[in-house]
Amino acid sequence: MSYITNENMGLQSAESQMVSRFENGTLGNIVSHNYRAAAVLERHGLDFCGGGRTALAEACQQRNVDLATVLAELESLETAEADLPLEDPAKLISYIVAHHHAYVRSSIPVIQAHLAKVAANHGERHPELRQLVGHFDGLSDELTLHMAEEEQVLFPCIIALAEAMRSGGPLPPGIFGTVQDPIRMMEIEHKYVGDTFATIRALSSGYTPPADACTTYRLVYDELRALESDHDRHVHLEDNVLLPRVVIGLIDLGLLKRRHCQDVGGLL
Numbered sequence: 001m002s003y004i005t006n007e008n009m010g011l012q013s014a015e016s017q018m019v020s021r022f023e024n025g026t027l028g029n030i031v032s033h034n035y036r037a038a039a040v041l042e043r044h045g046l047d048f049c050g051g052g053r054t055a056l057a058e059a060c061q062q063r064n065v066d067l068a069t070v071l072a073e074l075e076s077l078e079t080a081e082a083d084l085p086l087e088d089p090a091k092l093i094s095y096i097v098a099h100h101h102a103y104v105r106s107s108i109p110v111i112q113a114h115l116a117k118v119a120a121n122h123g124e125r126h127p128e129l130r131q132l133v134g135h136f137d138g139l140s141d142e143l144t145l146h147m148a149e150e151e152q153v154l155f156p157c158i159i160a161l162a163e164a165m166r167s168g169g170p171l172p173p174g175i176f177g178t179v180q181d182p183i184r185m186m187e188i189e190h191k192y193v194g195d196t197f198a199t200i201r202a203l204s205s206g207y208t209p210p211a212d213a214c215t216t217y218r219l220v221y222d223e224l225r226a227l228e229s230d231h232d233r234h235v236h237l238e239d240n241v242l243l244p245r246v247v248i249g250l251i252d253l254g255l256l257k258r259r260h261c262q263d264v265g266g267l268l
């Protein structure tokens, strides 16, 4: 990768090579490689616009920020999907929450701040920016609520179901009714969020900034594109990997007839 600059890399362990990749990279190059890194750097007050040519380690020192914490957060963005625990619902849920939910939560305030700034400075010439602010606020509220419902209601039920399937132990009482409604709600909310992203994409001409766009304008379009792309992978894991396993589990436990699968979204 372009921001690997340590000449002694050959003497280092694989783990330290991975760390050095970020440590010696400049803030600008790290964000260019992965726009999701922008939220991490901003959260720690590391300026990748004005200070884009500063190495991460140096920037952390200047701002008195813990380098190891920033490196750990950057590394967590790089988890390969090939390593995902697709067969284990509990582990997959942990991954979804730690990776996708955390990313959405950290991105929302950053994108809202950037959109507000760009709309204030460019809204006169580009009125669609003010519409984008409203649509993104609605999207943010929906996503925040949706993730909380998954974490507090649906995911614990799925983990209990998976554990009962694994151990042959008893299910918590009434789990079918408990799972069925949040699954329906989840699918409705995924559709709403997908439709809102489509509206935002259309208003931004496919996240294409105009010729007179400033750095923040270009950045926020990249951040929105990255958030939608992340959301697509997030929903794919929930709709196409996690939920079919729930339905199969319900059938195996005799709680659902295959012909009634449309009751939980036609998942099979």
Ligand SMILES: [Fe+2]
Residues within 6 Å of the ligand: 096, 100, 101, 147, 150, 234, 238
């Ligand atoms: Fe989710």
Ligand SMILES: [Fe+2]
Residues within 6 Å of the ligand: 146, 150, 186, 190, 235, 238
């Ligand atoms: Fe979801």
